[in-house]
Amino acid sequence: METLDTNSSKVKPKLIVLGAGESGVGAAVLGKQQGFEVFVSDSSEIKQGYKEQLKNEGVRYEEKRHTIEEMQTAGLVIKSPGIPETAPVIKYLREKGIRVIGEIEFAAQYTKAKTICITGSNGKSTTTMLTYHILKKAGLNVGLAGNIGKSFALQVATEKFDIYVLEISSFMLDDMYDFRADIAVLLNITPDHLDRYDYKMENYANSKFRITQNQRSEDVFIYCQDDPETLEGLKRIKINASMYPFSLKEKVAQGAYLNEQNEIIIKVPNHENFIMSINDLALQGKHNVYNNMASGIVAKVWELRNETIRESMGDFVNIPHRLEHVSRISGIEFINDSKATNVNSVWYALESLPGKIVLIMGGVDKGNDYNMLKEMVQKKVRGIVCLGKDNRNIHNAFEEDTEVIVNTATMSEAVQIAYHIAQKGDTVLLSPACASFDLFKNYEDRGDQFKAAVREL
Template identity: 65%
Template sequence: MAAIPTYHYPQQGKLTVLGAGESGVGTAILAQKKGFDVWVSDSGKIAERYKKELQETGIRYEEGKHSEQEIISSDLVVKSPGIPQNVPIVQRLKAVGIPVIAEIEFAAQYTDARLICITGSNGKSTTTMLTWHLLNHAGLNVGLAGNIGRSFALQVAREQYDYYVLELSSFMLDDMEHFRANVAVLLNITPDHLDRYDYKLENYVDSKFRIIRNQQPEDLFIYCADDPVTVQGLEKHHPIAKMLPFSIVKHVEPGAYLTSNNEIVINIPHQDTFTMDINELSLQGKHNVYNNMASGLVAKAQELRNATMKESMGSFKNIPHRLEFVACIAGVNYINDSKATNVNAVWYALESLAPQVVLIMGGVDKGNDYEMLRDLVRTKVRAIVCIGKDNSRIYDSLEEDAQIIVNSSSMRDAVEIASHLAQKGDTVLLSPACASFDWFKNFEDRGEQFKEAVMDL
C-alpha cells in the first residue's frame, strides 16, 4: 500500500463544491461521509441524474447561479476542473484565504491505494484504459477514475481498491498542491488548450509536469524519450522518482524500446525482460506502440507475469470515440475518432491509416496550429469536410494541400457529403482537431451523431 501524503486542509466544517457534474457530485458524497457540512453550487443547470443523487443523499444544492456569500462562508472549496482558476468567484476565495482544491486531491486524502496517474496531450484515455485492463486482467483490485469513468471521490466513498489508474488532464493537475502520484506517466506534450494557458506552450508544459509534484525517490516517472517537448521540459523540472523512459527510435535501459525486428522490449531492474512483436498488439499504429510501452512499463513495475501482459495487450479493445470502427458501407470504412480534440491527435489518426481518407474535421478552435497536418493531408487525404460554425483557420492552413475542402451544415450533412466523395477502399474519418461545443453537447454526442448518420446511409 502507498503511504498517504500529508495534506493541510480542513477536515471538518463547511465544504462547498463548485460544479455538479460527475466529479462534483462524487466529491459531495465523499465529503458528507467524512462529516462535512456539504453544499453544492452550479452556475448552470444540473443534469437530472445528478440532481436525483444529491436529493437522495440529502445534500443541499443550487443551480443557475453561484451565491457568493454562501460560498465565501466555506472552510474548504472543491471546484470542477472545468472551472478556470481566473473566474471571479475562485479569485475571491483565494483572496480571502479559503483553500480551493481539486476532486482528485480531496479524495486522495482518504485512500491508501497505490495511485497510477497518466497524463499527456494525446493517448491518455487509451493508455489509462489499457493499463487498467492489464492490471485488472492480472487479478489486481484496481479502480479506474479521473477524466474517465465514475468519479474518483465516489469510488473512494463507496469502494475499497488497492490500486487506482487515474487519467489526469492538465486542468485537474492545475488544482493540485499536495497530491502525490506513486506512478506518474507523461505520454507526450503538444500544443492543446492554449487558450487556458495565455497561449504560451511553456505554461501548458509546466501544467503537465505537475504530475511529478511531491513524488518521492521510491516512486516511478514513466515518460516518452522521443517527445522533444517532454525532454526539454526535463531540463526545468527535475524528477526525483525513478525514471523509466520509452522510445521507438533508440535503445533505452531501463525502460521500453523497439528493436529492428519490431519487438517491444521492456526492461525493469529485478524483473524478467518482456518482449512482444508489435503485430500481435490489438492496437495498431505507431502511436499505439507508445501507448503499449507506457502501459507495459506500469504493469511490469507491478510485477505482472509476462504471459498475462502479452495476453492482455493482444486482447484489449479501444475506448469509444477513439479510432472506433463504425461500419464498412459500399467498400468504404467509417471510423469515429471524435475524441481527437487537438491537431496532434488527428496527426496520429492519419498516420495510422492507409490512403485515401475523407477527413471530417472542425469545431471550436483552441488556438490550433494545423501546419503539422499539411504533409499527411497532401499524401493521404482525398477531401476535407468541415463541421462547426467557423472553419476559416482550417481553410487558411490546409486549402493548398487538400484536393477538396468543403463546408457542411450538420453532422448528417457532413457524412452524406463524405460518402459521395469517398471511393471503394477509402476511409471516412471523423477526427475533428477541435472542441465540440458549437454544434454538440460534447465529443461523445458528436461521435454518436456521426455513428447514427453512418448507419442511416
C-alpha cells in the same frame, strides 16, 4: 460568463463544491460521508441524474448561479476542472484567501490505495484503459477513475480498491498540490488548451509535469524519450522518482524500446525482460506502440507475469470515440475518432489508417496550429468536410493541400457529403481537432451523432 448572485442568507463554514458534474457530485458524496456540511453550486443547469444523487445524499445545491453569501462561508472549495482561474467565482475565492482544490486532491486524502496516474496531450485515455485492463486481467483489485468513468471521489466513498488507475488532465493537475502519484506516466506534450495557459507552451508543459510533484525516490516516473517538450521540461524540473523512458528511436538501459525486429523490449531492474512483436498488439499505429510501452512498463514495475501482459496487449478493445470502427458501406470504412480534440490526435489518426481518407473536422478551435498536419493531408486526404460554426482557420490551413474543402452545418450533412466524396477503399474519418461545444453537448454526443448518421446512409 459566470456571475456571482447575491441573494441568499449566510450559513456556517462548510465544504463548497463548484460544478455538479461527475467529479463534483462524487466529491459531494465523499464530503458528506466524511462529516462535512456540503453545498454544491453550479453556474449551469444540473443534469437530472446528478440532482437525484444529491437529493438522495441530502446535499443542498443551487444551479444557474453562484451565490456570494454561500461562497463567503466556505472553509474549503472543490472546483470542477472545467472552471478556469478567470471565472469571477474563483477570483472572488482567491481574493478571500479561501482554499480551492480539485476532486482528485480531495479524494486522495481518504484512501490508502496506490495510484497510477497517466497524463499527456494524446493517448492518455487509451493508455489508462489499457493499463487498467492489464492489471484487472492479472487479478488485481483495481479501480479506474479520473477523467474517465466514475469519479475518483465517489469510488473512494463507495468502493475498496487497492489500486487506482487515474487518467489526469492538465486542468486536474492545476488543482492538485499535496497529491503524490506512486507511478506517474507522462506520454507526450503537444499544443493543447493553450487558451487556458496564456498561449505559452512552457506554462502548459509545467502543468503536465505537476504529475511528478511530491514523488519520492521509491516512486516511478515513466516518460517518452522521443518527445521534445518532455525532454525540455526534464532540463528544468527535478524528478525524485526512478525514471523509466520509452522510445521508438533509441535503445534505453531501462524502460522500453523497439528493436530491429519491430519488437517491444521492456527492461525493469531485477526482472526478466518483456518481448512482444508490434504485429501482435491489439492496437496498431505508431502512437499505440508508445501507449503499449507505457502500460507495459507499469505492468513490469508491478511485477506482473510476461504472459499476462502479452495476452492483455493482444486482446484489448479500445474505448468508444477513439478510432472506433462504425461501419463499412460500399467498400468505404467509417471511423469515429470524435475524442481527437487537438491537432496531434488527428495526426496520429491519419498516420494509423491505410489508404485515402475523407476527413470530417472542425468545431471550437482552441488556438490550433494546423501546420503539423499539412504533409499528412497532402499525402493521405482526398477531401476535408468542415463541421463547425467557424471554419476559416481550416480553409486557410489546407486550401492548397487538398482538392475539396466543404462547409456543413449538421452531422448528417457532413456524413452524406463525405460519403459522396469518398471512393471505394477510402476511409471517412471523423477526427475533429477541435472541441465540440459549438454544435454538440460534448465529444461523446458528436461521436454518437456521427454513428447515427452513418447508419442512416
